[in-house]
Amino acid sequence: MKKICLVLGTLSLFTLLIASSCSSTKEAVAISDEEKAAFQQKEGDTIxxxxxxxxxxxxxxxxxxxxWLQSIAKPRNFYSQSYMESRNQIFVANYNLKVMQPMRYDPNLYEQQINYEPNTDYGYEVNYKLYNYFIYFQRKYNQRLGPFIPRI
Known part of the structure; x- marks a missing residue:
């Protein structure tokens, strides 16, 4: 059985988050109070x-x-599967590059590589949840995994 595995745990509030871009000009992403509440949750969710x-x-x-997925993310069928697949390929490639550079990027954020095959049809549900996880991850930890601003 092939596995796409993304396992992240609770991070210390004092963990230094290393910026994922060398550029000092990042656009600020507006975070709502409801989204902040999702980011501050301490209990682990497992999907x-x-x-x-x-x-x-x-x-x-x-x-x-x-x-966050239930209350903040765009609903299912908002994005097409092909749209999410193309974004997921970019996100996974950038995420995996950062995993391989633990001296440059926080290894507490980038723990292990994701095995996402571009020619495999994972279906809508997997692509939906993976895509939304990458949006959540980028917004919560102020990271960039591609050339796009992570918006909802």
Whole structure:
């Protein structure tokens, strides 16, 4: 069974977050009070999607992500699967590059590589949750995983 595995835990409030871009001119992303509440959650959420037929599994462990997904993220069918697949390919490539540079990027944020094959059809649900996790991750930790500003 192929696995896409993304496991992140609670980070200390005092953890130094290293900026993901060398540029000092980042556009500020507006964060609503409801979104801030999701980011401040301490209880771990675990979202697992698995399918033996397609031989994949995705595990996302992140406090507040499930709440954010249900209350903040765009609803299902807002984005097409092809749109999310193309963004996920960019996000995964950039995320994996940062995982391989633990002296430059915080290894508490970039813990392990994600095995996302561009020619595999993971289906809408996996792409939806992975795409939204990357948006959540970028907004919560003020990171950039591509040339786009992470907006909701």
């Amino acid at each position: 697992t999607i698995a399918s033996d037929a397609k031989e994949y599994e995705i595990i996302i462990i992140e406090p507040g992500f499930n709440f």
